[in-house]
Amino acid sequence: MTEKKKRSLYLSILMIVFGLALAAFIRSLLVSRGSGNEFISAYQESVLEYEALQAQNQRLIEQNDLLEAKKDVLISNLDGDESYEEIKKEREYYALISGIAAVEGPGIRVTLNDRIEYDPARHPIESIVHDKTVLHVIDVLKANGAQALAFNGNRLTAVAQIGCIGPTILCYNNRQMPPYVIEAIGPLEEMATAIAGDTYLSHITSQEIGIRMSINVVENLALPSFSRTGDYRSLITLLEAR
Amino acid sequence: MDKKKWAQRGGLFAICILLGVALALLIKSQNTSSLSEQNMQDLQNNVIEYQRRNEELSNRNAQLQNYISELESDLTGEGNEVLSRLIDERENYAIFAGLRPAVNSGVVITLSTVPGQKMKDSVLREYVNELSALGAQAISINDERKVATTEIRARQDSILINSVAFDREHDFEIKAILRSDDLEQNVLPYLKTVSDSIAAQLGDEAPSVRIETLANVEIPALREDRIAYQYDLLKPVQ
Numbered sequence: 001m002t003e004k005k006k007r008s009l010y011l012s013i014l015m016i017v018f019g020l021a022l023a024a025f026i027r028s029l030l031v032s033r034g035s036g037n038e039f040i041s042a043y044q045e046s047v048l049e050y051e052a053l054q055a056q057n058q059r060l061i062e063q064n065d066l067l068e069a070k071k072d073v074l075i076s077n078l079d080g081d082e083s084y085e086e087i088k089k090e091r092e093y094y095a096l097i098s099g100i101a102a103v104e105g106p107g108i109r110v111t112l113n114d115r116i117e118y119d120p121a122r123h124p125i126e127s128i129v130h131d132k133t134v135l136h137v138i139d140v141l142k143a144n145g146a147q148a149l150a151f152n153g154n155r156l157t158a159v160a161q162i163g164c165i166g167p168t169i170l171c172y173n174n175r176q177m178p179p180y181v182i183e184a185i186g187p188l189e190e191m192a193t194a195i196a197g198d199t200y201l202s203h204i205t206s207q208e209i210g211i212r213m214s215i216n217v218v219e220n221l222a223l224p225s226f227s228r229t230g231d232y233r234s235l236i237t238l239l240e241a242r
Numbered sequence: 243m244d245k246k247k248w249a250q251r252g253g254l255f256a257i258c259i260l261l262g263v264a265l266a267l268l269i270k271s272q273n274t275s276s277l278s279e280q281n282m283q284d285l286q287n288n289v290i291e292y293q294r295r296n297e298e299l300s301n302r303n304a305q306l307q308n309y310i311s312e313l314e315s316d317l318t319g320e321g322n323e324v325l326s327r328l329i330d331e332r333e334n335y336a337i338f339a340g341l342r343p344a345v346n347s348g349v350v351i352t353l354s355t356v357p358g359q360k361m362k363d364s365v366l367r368e369y370v371n372e373l374s375a376l377g378a379q380a381i382s383i384n385d386e387r388k389v390a391t392t393e394i395r396a397r398q399d400s401i402l403i404n405s406v407a408f409d410r411e412h413d414f415e416i417k418a419i420l421r422s423d424d425l426e427q428n429v430l431p432y433l434k435t436v437s438d439s440i441a442a443q444l445g446d447e448a449p450s451v452r453i454e455t456l457a458n459v460e461i462p463a464l465r466e467d468r469i470a471y472q473y474d475l476l477k478p479v480q
Contacts, residue, residue, distance in 0.1 A: 007250075014257055021264040039282070046285045053292035060299040067306040074313035075328070084325065091332040092478070097471050098339035099390055102479040135371050142393040147475050149390070158340040158389040163375030170375075175291065185475055222479055230295075231302050232338050238379045238419050239337050239344040 061228070068227065099157040099226040103148050107185035107221030108192050110137050113178050115210030127210050129180050131164040136200055137182050138162075144194040146184035148223050152176045155226040159235045172229050188217055339471075340389040340464045344380045347422035348459035349373075349429060353414045353449040360410035361449060363396040365440055366403075369416050370394065372436050376429055378418035380461045384408050385415075387464040389471065404470040414449075417459050425455040 078084040095101040112134065115127035138149060149156040154171045162171050169176045184191060195201060195215055204211040226232055309327060316324040336342050351369055355361050366383060373381055381388040386403040393402065400407035408414065420429055433453050441448040464470060
Protein backbone atom coordinates (compact mmCIF):
# COMPACT_ATOMS: atom_id res chain seq x y z
CA MET A 1 0.00 0.00 0.00
CA THR A 2 1.41 3.43 -0.85
CA GLU A 3 2.02 6.06 1.82
CA LYS A 4 -0.81 8.16 0.49
CA LYS A 5 -3.28 5.31 0.61
CA LYS A 6 -2.15 4.41 4.14
CA ARG A 7 -2.72 8.01 5.28
CA SER A 8 -6.15 8.05 3.69
CA LEU A 9 -7.03 4.79 5.44
CA TYR A 10 -5.95 6.05 8.87
CA LEU A 11 -7.85 9.29 8.34
CA SER A 12 -10.96 7.37 7.33
CA ILE A 13 -10.77 5.17 10.44
CA LEU A 14 -10.31 8.28 12.60
CA MET A 15 -13.30 9.99 11.01
CA ILE A 16 -15.46 6.86 11.49
CA VAL A 17 -14.54 6.64 15.20
CA PHE A 18 -15.21 10.36 15.63
CA GLY A 19 -18.57 9.99 13.91
CA LEU A 20 -19.55 7.04 16.12
CA ALA A 21 -18.57 8.91 19.30
CA LEU A 22 -20.54 11.97 18.22
CA ALA A 23 -23.56 9.83 17.38
CA ALA A 24 -23.42 8.04 20.75
CA PHE A 25 -23.17 11.37 22.57
CA ILE A 26 -26.13 12.86 20.71
CA ARG A 27 -28.13 9.70 21.40
CA SER A 28 -27.39 9.81 25.12
CA LEU A 29 -28.50 13.45 25.20
CA LEU A 30 -31.79 12.51 23.56
CA VAL A 31 -32.33 9.54 25.93
CA SER A 32 -31.63 11.59 29.02
CA ARG A 33 -34.24 14.12 27.99
CA GLY A 34 -36.75 11.34 28.68
CA SER A 35 -37.74 10.09 32.16
CA GLY A 36 -34.10 10.00 33.32
CA ASN A 37 -34.00 13.79 33.21
CA GLU A 38 -36.63 14.22 35.94
CA PHE A 39 -34.80 11.80 38.22
CA ILE A 40 -31.52 13.63 37.69
CA SER A 41 -33.02 17.01 38.46
CA ALA A 42 -34.74 15.67 41.60
CA TYR A 43 -31.37 14.28 42.66
CA GLN A 44 -29.63 17.58 41.98
CA GLU A 45 -32.25 19.44 44.03
CA SER A 46 -31.70 17.03 46.92
CA VAL A 47 -27.95 17.59 46.67
CA LEU A 48 -28.47 21.36 46.94
CA GLU A 49 -30.78 20.89 49.93
CA TYR A 50 -28.25 18.59 51.60
CA GLU A 51 -25.43 21.09 51.10
CA ALA A 52 -27.55 23.89 52.52
CA LEU A 53 -28.41 21.81 55.59
CA GLN A 54 -24.75 20.94 56.08
CA ALA A 55 -23.81 24.62 56.00
CA GLN A 56 -26.65 25.44 58.42
CA ASN A 57 -25.46 22.65 60.73
CA GLN A 58 -21.95 24.10 60.78
CA ARG A 59 -23.29 27.57 61.64
CA LEU A 60 -25.46 26.15 64.43
CA ILE A 61 -22.51 24.23 65.89
CA GLU A 62 -20.40 27.40 65.88
CA GLN A 63 -23.22 29.33 67.55
CA ASN A 64 -23.60 26.56 70.13
CA ASP A 65 -19.86 26.67 70.93
CA LEU A 66 -20.03 30.44 71.47
CA LEU A 67 -23.10 30.18 73.70
CA GLU A 68 -21.60 27.36 75.81
CA ALA A 69 -18.39 29.39 76.26
CA LYS A 70 -20.39 32.47 77.26
CA LYS A 71 -22.44 30.44 79.73
CA ASP A 72 -19.26 29.05 81.32
CA VAL A 73 -17.73 32.51 81.66
CA LEU A 74 -20.88 33.84 83.34
CA ILE A 75 -21.04 30.87 85.70
CA SER A 76 -17.40 31.34 86.65
CA ASN A 77 -18.27 34.93 87.53
CA LEU A 78 -20.51 33.60 90.27
CA ASP A 79 -17.37 33.04 92.39
CA GLY A 80 -17.41 34.23 95.93
CA ASP A 81 -20.97 33.26 96.77
CA GLU A 82 -20.80 30.18 99.02
CA SER A 83 -24.17 28.86 97.92
CA TYR A 84 -22.92 28.79 94.34
CA GLU A 85 -19.39 27.51 95.04
CA GLU A 86 -20.28 24.05 96.30
CA ILE A 87 -22.88 23.46 93.64
CA LYS A 88 -20.55 24.73 90.90
CA LYS A 89 -17.81 22.32 92.03
CA GLU A 90 -20.19 19.38 92.02
CA ARG A 91 -21.59 20.43 88.67
CA GLU A 92 -18.09 20.55 87.18
CA TYR A 93 -17.24 17.14 88.61
CA TYR A 94 -20.36 15.53 87.17
CA ALA A 95 -19.80 17.32 83.85
CA LEU A 96 -16.29 15.86 83.70
CA ILE A 97 -17.22 12.25 84.31
CA SER A 98 -20.53 12.21 82.45
CA GLY A 99 -19.00 13.33 79.17
CA ILE A 100 -20.53 16.81 79.14
CA ALA A 101 -17.15 18.50 79.60
CA ALA A 102 -14.58 18.25 76.80
CA VAL A 103 -11.42 16.66 78.20
CA GLU A 104 -7.81 16.13 77.25
CA GLY A 105 -5.05 13.84 78.38
CA PRO A 106 -2.67 11.12 77.21
CA GLY A 107 -4.42 8.70 74.90
CA ILE A 108 -4.52 6.55 71.82
CA ARG A 109 -6.33 6.67 68.53
CA VAL A 110 -7.34 3.44 66.80
CA THR A 111 -8.47 3.76 63.18
CA LEU A 112 -10.35 0.97 61.42
CA ASN A 113 -11.20 0.74 57.74
CA ASP A 114 -12.74 -1.82 55.44
CA ARG A 115 -10.61 -4.06 53.26
CA ILE A 116 -9.37 -2.26 50.15
CA GLU A 117 -11.59 -3.04 47.13
CA TYR A 118 -13.93 -5.20 49.20
CA ASP A 119 -15.88 -7.56 46.96
CA PRO A 120 -18.79 -9.38 48.66
CA ALA A 121 -18.51 -12.16 46.08
CA ARG A 122 -14.90 -12.94 46.95
CA HIS A 123 -14.18 -11.70 50.47
CA PRO A 124 -15.64 -12.77 53.83
CA ILE A 125 -18.17 -10.53 55.61
CA GLU A 126 -15.57 -9.82 58.31
CA SER A 127 -13.62 -7.81 55.73
CA ILE A 128 -15.82 -4.80 56.38
CA VAL A 129 -15.96 -3.08 59.74
CA HIS A 130 -19.12 -3.85 61.72
CA ASP A 131 -20.52 -2.39 64.92
CA LYS A 132 -19.21 -5.48 66.74
CA THR A 133 -15.67 -4.69 65.58
CA VAL A 134 -15.91 -1.15 66.96
CA LEU A 135 -17.48 -2.39 70.21
CA HIS A 136 -14.70 -4.94 70.60
CA VAL A 137 -12.02 -2.22 70.39
CA ILE A 138 -13.95 -0.13 72.92
CA ASP A 139 -14.25 -3.11 75.30
CA VAL A 140 -10.50 -3.78 75.08
CA LEU A 141 -9.74 -0.13 75.83
CA LYS A 142 -12.13 -0.06 78.81
CA ALA A 143 -10.65 -3.27 80.18
CA ASN A 144 -7.24 -1.58 80.07
CA GLY A 145 -8.03 1.57 81.95
CA ALA A 146 -9.64 3.97 79.45
CA GLN A 147 -11.13 6.92 81.39
CA ALA A 148 -12.89 8.68 78.49
CA LEU A 149 -13.70 7.50 74.98
CA ALA A 150 -15.03 8.80 71.69
CA PHE A 151 -16.12 7.15 68.44
CA ASN A 152 -15.86 9.21 65.23
CA GLY A 153 -15.86 12.38 67.32
CA ASN A 154 -18.89 11.32 69.39
CA ARG A 155 -18.15 11.21 73.11
CA LEU A 156 -19.18 7.90 74.62
CA THR A 157 -21.28 8.12 77.77
CA ALA A 158 -23.12 5.85 80.19
CA VAL A 159 -25.87 5.55 77.54
CA ALA A 160 -23.67 5.15 74.45
CA GLN A 161 -25.58 3.61 71.56
CA ILE A 162 -23.57 1.88 68.84
CA GLY A 163 -25.40 -0.40 66.44
CA CYS A 164 -25.86 -1.35 62.82
CA ILE A 165 -28.58 -0.81 60.27
CA GLY A 166 -27.63 -2.90 57.27
CA PRO A 167 -24.15 -1.84 56.18
CA THR A 168 -24.23 1.42 58.20
CA ILE A 169 -22.89 1.87 61.72
CA LEU A 170 -24.95 4.20 63.89
CA CYS A 171 -23.77 6.05 66.97
CA TYR A 172 -26.53 7.79 68.94
CA ASN A 173 -28.68 7.20 65.83
CA ASN A 174 -26.27 9.19 63.65
CA ARG A 175 -24.76 7.44 60.63
CA GLN A 176 -21.02 6.99 60.77
CA MET A 177 -18.71 6.69 57.79
CA PRO A 178 -15.35 4.96 57.51
CA PRO A 179 -12.61 5.35 58.50
CA TYR A 180 -13.87 4.54 62.00
CA VAL A 181 -11.83 6.30 64.68
CA ILE A 182 -11.94 5.22 68.31
CA GLU A 183 -10.11 7.49 70.74
CA ALA A 184 -9.42 6.92 74.41
CA ILE A 185 -7.70 8.81 77.19
CA GLY A 186 -6.04 6.51 79.68
CA PRO A 187 -2.82 4.66 80.48
CA LEU A 188 -1.00 4.74 77.13
CA GLU A 189 1.12 1.65 77.36
CA GLU A 190 -1.57 -0.66 78.69
CA MET A 191 -4.11 0.39 76.07
CA ALA A 192 -1.70 0.30 73.12
CA THR A 193 -0.25 -3.08 74.13
CA ALA A 194 -3.71 -4.55 74.63
CA ILE A 195 -4.90 -3.43 71.19
CA ALA A 196 -1.72 -4.53 69.42
CA GLY A 197 -1.81 -7.94 71.11
CA ASP A 198 -5.54 -8.66 70.85
CA THR A 199 -6.19 -12.04 69.17
CA TYR A 200 -9.42 -11.05 67.44
CA LEU A 201 -7.96 -7.83 66.04
CA SER A 202 -4.88 -9.71 64.85
CA HIS A 203 -7.18 -12.16 63.04
CA ILE A 204 -9.25 -9.54 61.23
CA THR A 205 -6.21 -7.51 60.20
CA SER A 206 -4.58 -10.59 58.66
CA GLN A 207 -4.09 -10.71 54.91
CA GLU A 208 -6.94 -13.17 54.55
CA ILE A 209 -9.55 -10.83 56.10
CA GLY A 210 -7.87 -7.53 55.29
CA ILE A 211 -9.32 -5.02 57.78
CA ARG A 212 -7.02 -2.03 57.97
CA MET A 213 -6.09 -0.82 61.46
CA SER A 214 -3.68 1.80 62.73
CA ILE A 215 -2.78 2.73 66.31
CA ASN A 216 -1.46 6.18 67.19
CA VAL A 217 -0.28 7.21 70.62
CA VAL A 218 -1.11 10.86 71.33
CA GLU A 219 0.55 12.69 74.21
CA ASN A 220 -2.36 15.10 74.60
CA LEU A 221 -5.58 13.85 73.06
CA ALA A 222 -8.67 16.07 73.17
CA LEU A 223 -12.12 14.47 73.32
CA PRO A 224 -15.18 16.61 72.66
CA SER A 225 -18.14 17.23 74.91
CA PHE A 226 -21.18 15.02 74.28
CA SER A 227 -22.99 18.29 73.55
CA ARG A 228 -21.31 18.20 70.13
CA THR A 229 -23.37 15.09 69.34
CA GLY A 230 -26.73 15.91 70.86
CA ASP A 231 -28.81 17.05 73.78
CA TYR A 232 -27.99 14.79 76.74
CA ARG A 233 -31.41 15.46 78.26
CA SER A 234 -33.08 13.51 75.43
CA LEU A 235 -31.23 10.39 76.62
CA ILE A 236 -32.41 10.52 80.25
CA THR A 237 -36.11 11.29 79.84
CA LEU A 238 -37.09 8.05 81.61
CA LEU A 239 -34.78 8.43 84.58
CA GLU A 240 -36.42 9.81 87.68
CA ALA A 241 -33.98 10.59 90.46
CA ARG A 242 -35.13 9.16 93.81
CA MET B 243 4.62 21.24 0.12
CA ASP B 244 5.46 22.27 3.66
CA LYS B 245 2.31 24.34 3.89
CA LYS B 246 0.20 21.42 2.73
CA LYS B 247 1.85 19.07 5.24
CA TRP B 248 1.25 21.53 8.08
CA ALA B 249 -2.34 21.96 6.99
CA GLN B 250 -2.83 18.19 7.02
CA ARG B 251 -1.27 17.83 10.44
CA GLY B 252 -3.28 20.74 11.79
CA GLY B 253 -6.46 19.17 10.48
CA LEU B 254 -5.60 15.82 12.03
CA PHE B 255 -4.81 17.52 15.36
CA ALA B 256 -8.17 19.33 15.31
CA ILE B 257 -10.03 16.08 14.58
CA CYS B 258 -8.27 14.34 17.49
CA ILE B 259 -9.17 17.19 19.86
CA LEU B 260 -12.81 17.04 18.79
CA LEU B 261 -12.81 13.27 19.20
CA GLY B 262 -11.41 13.59 22.71
CA VAL B 263 -14.01 16.20 23.67
CA ALA B 264 -16.83 14.07 22.26
CA LEU B 265 -15.61 11.03 24.22
CA ALA B 266 -15.28 13.04 27.43
CA LEU B 267 -18.81 14.41 27.09
CA LEU B 268 -20.09 10.93 26.40
CA ILE B 269 -18.44 9.54 29.53
CA LYS B 270 -19.81 12.43 31.62
CA SER B 271 -23.34 11.82 30.42
CA GLN B 272 -22.96 8.08 31.18
CA ASN B 273 -21.83 8.89 34.75
CA THR B 274 -24.81 11.15 35.34
CA SER B 275 -27.26 8.54 34.05
CA SER B 276 -25.78 5.81 36.28
CA LEU B 277 -27.38 7.42 39.38
CA SER B 278 -29.50 4.82 41.05
CA GLU B 279 -32.51 4.75 43.33
CA GLN B 280 -30.10 3.72 46.11
CA ASN B 281 -28.07 6.93 45.70
CA MET B 282 -31.30 8.93 45.95
CA GLN B 283 -32.46 7.02 49.02
CA ASP B 284 -29.10 7.52 50.76
CA LEU B 285 -29.17 11.22 49.99
CA GLN B 286 -32.73 11.62 51.26
CA ASN B 287 -31.84 9.75 54.48
CA ASN B 288 -28.93 12.14 54.99
CA VAL B 289 -31.20 15.14 54.38
CA ILE B 290 -33.69 13.90 57.01
CA GLU B 291 -30.89 13.29 59.50
CA TYR B 292 -29.48 16.78 59.05
CA GLN B 293 -32.96 18.30 59.43
CA ARG B 294 -33.36 16.48 62.75
CA ARG B 295 -29.92 17.48 64.00
CA ASN B 296 -30.38 21.10 63.02
CA GLU B 297 -33.76 21.30 64.76
CA GLU B 298 -32.27 19.85 67.94
CA LEU B 299 -29.30 22.22 67.84
CA SER B 300 -31.57 25.16 67.19
CA ASN B 301 -33.70 24.31 70.25
CA ARG B 302 -30.63 23.88 72.40
CA ASN B 303 -29.24 27.22 71.32
CA ALA B 304 -32.53 28.93 72.15
CA GLN B 305 -32.47 27.35 75.64
CA LEU B 306 -28.87 28.43 76.11
CA GLN B 307 -29.83 31.98 75.20
CA ASN B 308 -32.49 31.94 77.93
CA TYR B 309 -30.05 30.52 80.45
CA ILE B 310 -27.50 33.18 79.58
CA SER B 311 -30.12 35.92 80.05
CA GLU B 312 -30.92 34.54 83.50
CA LEU B 313 -27.23 34.40 84.40
CA GLU B 314 -26.73 37.96 83.25
CA SER B 315 -29.73 39.22 85.19
CA ASP B 316 -28.57 37.36 88.28
CA LEU B 317 -25.10 38.85 88.05
CA THR B 318 -26.63 42.30 87.85
CA GLY B 319 -28.81 41.48 90.86
CA GLU B 320 -32.04 41.42 88.92
CA GLY B 321 -32.99 37.70 89.15
CA ASN B 322 -32.73 34.66 91.39
CA GLU B 323 -33.32 31.74 89.07
CA VAL B 324 -29.67 30.89 88.58
CA LEU B 325 -29.09 28.87 91.71
CA SER B 326 -32.07 26.71 90.96
CA ARG B 327 -30.82 26.23 87.40
CA LEU B 328 -27.36 25.23 88.58
CA ILE B 329 -28.84 22.70 90.95
CA ASP B 330 -30.98 21.24 88.18
CA GLU B 331 -28.00 21.06 85.87
CA ARG B 332 -25.86 19.39 88.51
CA GLU B 333 -28.56 16.78 89.10
CA ASN B 334 -29.05 16.15 85.39
CA TYR B 335 -25.31 15.67 84.85
CA ALA B 336 -25.24 13.22 87.77
CA ILE B 337 -28.19 11.29 86.29
CA PHE B 338 -26.53 11.28 82.88
CA ALA B 339 -23.34 9.92 84.45
CA GLY B 340 -25.18 7.06 86.20
CA LEU B 341 -24.63 8.45 89.67
CA ARG B 342 -28.31 8.52 90.65
CA PRO B 343 -30.62 5.52 91.06
CA ALA B 344 -33.43 5.27 88.55
CA VAL B 345 -36.78 3.53 88.28
CA ASN B 346 -39.09 3.15 85.31
CA SER B 347 -40.43 0.62 82.81
CA GLY B 348 -37.99 -1.88 81.38
CA VAL B 349 -36.75 -5.44 81.12
CA VAL B 350 -35.04 -7.91 83.39
CA ILE B 351 -32.95 -10.62 81.72
CA THR B 352 -31.90 -13.55 83.89
CA LEU B 353 -29.12 -15.75 82.55
CA SER B 354 -28.48 -19.13 84.15
CA THR B 355 -25.60 -21.38 83.25
CA VAL B 356 -25.88 -25.11 82.79
CA PRO B 357 -24.31 -26.88 85.83
CA GLY B 358 -20.60 -27.28 85.26
CA GLN B 359 -20.49 -24.51 82.66
CA LYS B 360 -19.17 -21.00 83.18
CA MET B 361 -20.91 -17.82 82.01
CA LYS B 362 -19.13 -16.17 79.12
CA ASP B 363 -18.36 -12.45 79.42
CA SER B 364 -19.07 -12.10 75.68
CA VAL B 365 -22.69 -13.15 76.28
CA LEU B 366 -23.19 -10.46 78.91
CA ARG B 367 -21.55 -7.84 76.68
CA GLU B 368 -23.74 -8.82 73.74
CA TYR B 369 -26.94 -8.30 75.74
CA VAL B 370 -25.66 -5.03 77.18
CA ASN B 371 -24.64 -3.71 73.75
CA GLU B 372 -27.97 -4.72 72.21
CA LEU B 373 -29.91 -3.05 75.03
CA SER B 374 -27.85 0.13 74.53
CA ALA B 375 -28.50 0.08 70.80
CA LEU B 376 -32.24 -0.33 71.56
CA GLY B 377 -32.11 2.94 73.49
CA ALA B 378 -31.85 1.75 77.10
CA GLN B 379 -31.37 4.80 79.30
CA ALA B 380 -29.94 2.89 82.26
CA ILE B 381 -28.50 -0.62 82.53
CA SER B 382 -27.20 -2.68 85.42
CA ILE B 383 -25.62 -6.10 85.61
CA ASN B 384 -26.02 -7.80 88.99
CA ASP B 385 -26.91 -4.36 90.36
CA GLU B 386 -23.66 -2.84 89.08
CA ARG B 387 -24.64 0.27 87.15
CA LYS B 388 -23.24 0.43 83.65
CA VAL B 389 -21.43 3.74 83.12
CA ALA B 390 -19.23 5.14 80.35
CA THR B 391 -16.15 3.17 81.42
CA THR B 392 -17.79 -0.02 82.71
CA GLU B 393 -15.86 -3.12 81.72
CA ILE B 394 -17.31 -6.63 81.63
CA ARG B 395 -14.52 -9.18 81.44
CA ALA B 396 -13.76 -12.69 82.52
CA ARG B 397 -10.88 -13.46 84.84
CA GLN B 398 -10.55 -17.15 85.57
CA ASP B 399 -13.62 -18.14 87.61
CA SER B 400 -15.07 -14.64 87.85
CA ILE B 401 -16.53 -11.96 85.64
CA LEU B 402 -15.45 -8.47 86.64
CA ILE B 403 -17.99 -5.70 86.35
CA ASN B 404 -16.83 -2.27 87.52
CA SER B 405 -13.94 -4.30 89.01
CA VAL B 406 -16.34 -6.27 91.23
CA ALA B 407 -15.95 -10.03 90.81
CA PHE B 408 -18.99 -12.29 90.23
CA ASP B 409 -18.81 -16.08 90.18
CA ARG B 410 -19.20 -17.31 86.62
CA GLU B 411 -21.20 -20.36 87.72
CA HIS B 412 -23.96 -18.26 89.24
CA ASP B 413 -26.88 -16.49 87.61
CA PHE B 414 -26.50 -13.04 86.11
CA GLU B 415 -29.27 -10.49 86.04
CA ILE B 416 -29.28 -7.65 83.53
CA LYS B 417 -31.79 -4.85 84.04
CA ALA B 418 -32.54 -2.00 81.66
CA ILE B 419 -34.90 0.94 81.59
CA LEU B 420 -36.59 1.43 78.21
CA ARG B 421 -39.70 3.15 76.85
CA SER B 422 -42.83 1.26 77.86
CA ASP B 423 -44.45 1.52 74.42
CA ASP B 424 -41.43 -0.18 72.82
CA LEU B 425 -41.23 -3.14 75.17
CA GLU B 426 -43.75 -5.66 73.89
CA GLN B 427 -43.64 -4.81 70.20
CA ASN B 428 -39.95 -4.20 69.60
CA VAL B 429 -37.67 -4.93 72.55
CA LEU B 430 -38.98 -8.33 73.61
CA PRO B 431 -39.05 -9.90 70.11
CA TYR B 432 -35.62 -8.47 69.33
CA LEU B 433 -34.09 -9.82 72.55
CA LYS B 434 -35.56 -13.24 71.74
CA THR B 435 -33.73 -13.24 68.40
CA VAL B 436 -30.53 -12.27 70.22
CA SER B 437 -31.04 -15.24 72.57
CA ASP B 438 -31.66 -17.56 69.63
CA SER B 439 -28.53 -16.32 67.92
CA ILE B 440 -26.42 -16.90 71.04
CA ALA B 441 -27.94 -20.38 71.47
CA ALA B 442 -27.08 -21.19 67.84
CA GLN B 443 -23.48 -20.03 68.35
CA LEU B 444 -22.81 -21.71 71.70
CA GLY B 445 -24.94 -24.83 71.45
CA ASP B 446 -24.84 -26.78 74.75
CA GLU B 447 -22.76 -24.07 76.40
CA ALA B 448 -25.48 -21.44 75.91
CA PRO B 449 -27.05 -20.16 79.16
CA SER B 450 -30.79 -20.42 79.67
CA VAL B 451 -32.49 -17.05 79.36
CA ARG B 452 -35.60 -15.60 80.98
CA ILE B 453 -36.77 -12.16 79.83
CA GLU B 454 -39.49 -10.21 81.64
CA THR B 455 -40.91 -6.79 81.01
CA LEU B 456 -41.84 -4.80 84.10
CA ALA B 457 -43.51 -1.47 84.77
CA ASN B 458 -41.00 -0.62 87.49
CA VAL B 459 -37.41 -1.69 87.06
CA GLU B 460 -35.12 -0.30 89.76
CA ILE B 461 -31.55 0.39 88.80
CA PRO B 462 -29.11 1.54 91.45
CA ALA B 463 -26.59 4.33 91.05
CA LEU B 464 -22.93 3.56 90.61
CA ARG B 465 -21.51 3.21 94.11
CA GLU B 466 -19.04 5.86 95.16
CA ASP B 467 -16.39 3.32 96.11
CA ARG B 468 -16.23 1.91 92.59
CA ILE B 469 -13.16 2.68 90.51
CA ALA B 470 -15.22 2.70 87.33
CA TYR B 471 -15.01 6.46 87.38
CA GLN B 472 -11.29 7.06 87.44
CA TYR B 473 -10.56 10.50 86.10
CA ASP B 474 -7.03 11.30 87.25
CA LEU B 475 -5.82 11.47 83.63
CA LEU B 476 -8.63 13.79 82.48
CA LYS B 477 -8.24 17.55 82.33
CA PRO B 478 -11.13 19.77 81.26
CA VAL B 479 -10.38 21.60 78.02
CA GLN B 480 -10.27 25.32 78.79
